[in-house]
Amino acid sequence: MEWLLSFPHMDDERLRALKKVIDGAFRHFTSTYGDAFEAFFQPLQVFLNQSERFMTTTPWPVIIVLVALIAWFASRSGRIVLGCVFTLMAIGYLDMWTDTMKTLSMIFVCTVISIVIGLPTGIAMARSNRLRNLISPVLDVMQTLPSFVYLIPVVMLLGIGKVAGLIAVVVYALPPMIRLTNLGIRHVDAEMLECADAFGSSSWQKLKNVQLPLALPSIMAGINQTIMMALAMVVIASMIGVEGLGQPVLKAISNQYFTLGMFNGLAIVGIAVIFDRVSQAYGRRLQKHLERVHGH
Known part of the structure; x- marks a missing residue:
């Protein structure tokens, strides 16, 4: 036996x-x-430092006005703009402004990198079934592998610090951007592509003038998911030296500071809600605009 x-x-x-x-x-x-x-990876360090310096040294009224303008441009909704302003004011009033700005700079850099890598990769996957079959298992591993596992080689290669944390966040947050770009381009109506061919459009013109505009709602959903997943990694990234809202949460867990953990956790939730509402509203506006264009 x-x-x-x-x-x-x-x-x-x-x-x-x-x-x-x-x-x-x-x-x-x-x-x-x-x-x-x-x-x-030195340029990443410079980019992240510059972004963090801008967010932390710019006066808070300027940051709030910038966020309000971006929210209004994206949503055209006074309710969403007021929600963004109220959330940021509450974060500042509870003395979490600097940590929040550091977290925002990290999320901004992570999102830019994810778009730069994810958009062309998704386009390439949409154009080649063989490449899609090759990349899809890699994306599955990136999404399912516990974050602590891939932190080990990253920290061994780059040491503890911002860049190691940034790479770990990008690895975790990149797959939705690639998947939804691929999905959006593949689901572009075949009749629209046939019309483009009939007008003698080149492959680049079809991509620029037909496929990307029609896939924009799906691409925006990918950016939204990338931001949400990056925010989910904030606390874990703080374990390898990334400053921001994650470190107070980690300190609260270690020392049983209930209010510190709750306040910073709620600040992360507030930032997530701002990003989610603004990006979703922009995606809906794009969708309505495209429907109007197709209706005509």
Whole structure:
């Protein structure tokens, strides 16, 4: 009966030897190429520092006016604008302004990187079934692999700090952008593409003038999901040195500071609601605009 209870496994000595070889190889890789990786990601460090400096040094009334203008441009809804202003005022009143600005700068940089990587990747996947079949399993792994697991190689390569945290957040938040871009372009009406072909449009013209505009609602949904997933990683990223609202939450967990954890957690929720409402309202406006254009 013992062989039924104990699953057949590799000999302990061999297993230890295998783990030792893999660990040794990775340490050798990090010691050899670690500096090269740091140099490669240096522009990200500069971009993140500049973004954080702008958000933290700009006077708070200017930031609130900017957010209100962006919310109005995206939604044309006074209710959403008032909600954004009220949320930011409450965050500032409860003395969480600086941490919130650091978190916003991280989310902004993460979203920009996700768009720069995700948009062309999604377009390429929409044009090639073979590439889609190749990339889809990678995206599945990125979404299902526990974040703590891929934090290990990132920290070993780049050390504890903002860049390591940023890369971890991007890895977690990128898949929705790629998937929804691919989906949006694939679902563009075939008749519209036939019309473009009939007018002699090139492949680039079809993409720029037909496919991307019609796929914009889906792409906006991808950006929305990317932002939400990036915010979900704020607390985990704080464990490897990313400053912002995540660090007080982590401190509250370690020291049982209930109010500190709740206030900062609610600030994260408030930021998430702002991003969600504004991006969804913009997506709905785009959808209505496209429907009007097609109606004519």
